[in-house]
Amino acid sequence: MNATLAGWLQIIALVGALGLTFRPLGDYMAHVLTSPRHWRAERLVYRAGGVHADAEQTWPGYLRSVLAFSMVSVLFLYGFLRLQNHLLLSLGTEPVAPDLSFNTAASFVTNTNWQAYSGESALGHLVQMAGLAVQNFVSAAVGIAVVAALIRGFTRKKTDRVGNFWQDLTRIVLRVLLPISLVMAVVLVAAGSIENFHGFESITTIAGRHQSVPGGPVASQEVIKELGTNGGGFYNANSAHPFENPNAFTNWLEIYLLLVIGFALPRTFGKMVGDNRQGYAIVAVMALIWAASVAIVTANELHSVSSTAGHAAGGMLEGKEQRFGIWASALFAVSTTLTSCGAINSAHDSLTPGGGGLTIFNMMLGEIAPGGTGSGLYGILILAVVAVFIAGLMVGRTPEYLGKKLRGREMKYASLYILTTPAIVLAGTGVAMALPGERAAMLNHGPHGFSEVLYAFTSAANNNGSAFAGLSANTVWYNTALGLAMILGRFLPMVFVLALAGSLAQQQPVPVTAGTLPTHRPQFVGLLSAVILIVVGLTYLPALALGPLAEGLH
């Protein structure tokens, strides 16, 4: 079989697998988020945690619970990292420096998983599994909880209640994330990933030299890192590391896992709003953007477009693993930047200008195709609100989406959501470029160096976590600035989403009339796709022109 056919087949198999799980997983998550019954295990969790899981919350109450849980998580993780040398399984590691601890705590709590440290040299096993991996579960669940509240805003009427955060959080962890992780972790080990509590094992190699082979509970963390679109690697090389991602099958499975919840959630949405077609329209937009991005990045990498190094080598293999090759690396790079995952199986810094530029653009889209667990769906629903509003302006009618009027108040929340992330990205990048010391942290010169900084702030503010890793980001300034970008980029949008949910829930639905814009037809799929590309394109074009576009034209 030739490489092109094999490349196409692995994409088709991926789409097929995602299609097969779309309905069952989407329906199951809708059931989990709406069922009136608690599991006995959940009651135990509520009792141990001392929370009232039956009392429905207003949107400010829901938000306070999200923020309290996240703030406590940041402090707990910070303390964990600072004190890790006193704990079990520390493998002789030092306490993590204060600025790096802050950055890492913010990073994992916000589902970003930006890593300014190197896992194998900086962290012990206990902090990885009981500190970082816990946030892999709960930060993913927080995202799904928030989108559940937003969907309830559309489905409920004349109420100020949007659900109970503790109930949503617990059910998502226990009924969705944990069972899938358990099964898939065992599959990963069977396929070659490691799962043990060893430290470095010193061996004499075949050629008689010395090598230290690492250990760790890797597979259990690898699975939730993909499934929860977290992306924080056990080792520095992330999913390029053979122990995290030993072969082409595990690579395919990891791409599937990092996409599966994001692509199934529109079904959950359609099911919950009582019209599956609404979910199909959303997933169609996601799939279109994903497919276009896969095509563009793969073509750029296959043909070494605008890369002198690629032409010198006879192929874009710098930073890529032989067992994956270009097709599987491009597929991973696109999927990880269109979700909020940020795991990598190749060095994005060494992608072609077009391929690397598109990974930045993917994140700039707000990670909505399909996006992070929960955050992708609420991101695209906000854009759908904007699309409906724009259509309403064109025909001079009060816009409505799913029976709810989009008035000044709703549009203010939607606009603030859209403006927040670009403000953080562009201000952060601008300040970094104005400071000589921070400019010097770039590994590469010229436009590509600028792309490294732009990538860093885009990745942090969008809670992606992947990097053009040439940037020396482990400095007090970058750790602090990027840590703040992650926190603001995660929680400010959540404030606006929950405020919008509260505002929608209070409305009495308006009946559908002949003048209502249908939001389930191809026409709306086209409209929404165009709105996404135009809004994001206009916002970021100048910054992209200075980085990847300048490099590609050079």
Place this chain on the structure above:
Amino acid sequence: MLGSLAHVVRHHLAALRMLLVFTVITGIAYPLVVTGIAQGLFPHQANGSMIKDSGRPVASALIGQNFDHPPRTDQTTPAPDPRWFQPRPSAAGSTGYDPTRSGASNLGPNNATLSKTIAQRRTAVAAFDGVRPGSVPADAVTASGSGLDPDISPAYAYEQVNRVARTRGLDPAAVRRLVAAHVSGRQLGFLGQESVNVVQLNHDLAALK
């Protein structure tokens, strides 16, 4: 005021208790259960797919190794040993293939240093294997993403057959057959690409008489 403060404190204490509950479930119980199952059912994989010689581990089949001469004091980089199949260049650690320093070069697609390094590698590999510079495959002149890549392309493996056979005094046909036996096809017929695991190849090469 005091009442609302007490309320805020209570709220955060509940949040902390919930975090601790999840830490026990997902941070302790979950990895222990996975480790238990993994060690019970798949101990070989779970412990790193180690290759052993008379009970002594000499390699992980998944982690690449250097096959070079011990570095002399007057050298910055150790010279490759012609009796072994050579792996890809590596950016992990100062001498490459250091699992305590996994990672890539992160050099950009138009980085002048990278282009120069690739040209130098091409010249060096061609001279070492006695082939035309133009025929050296891309994986032989580029560093991988992890710096621990155990695999090379079949083309690069076959290119090295004559050199390895000559320096070891072996029949080139026998060495070529060994390489052919180590070419792993695409998984399930279409996943990934054809590769040769250099670690396993060299391990079996050592046993070839």
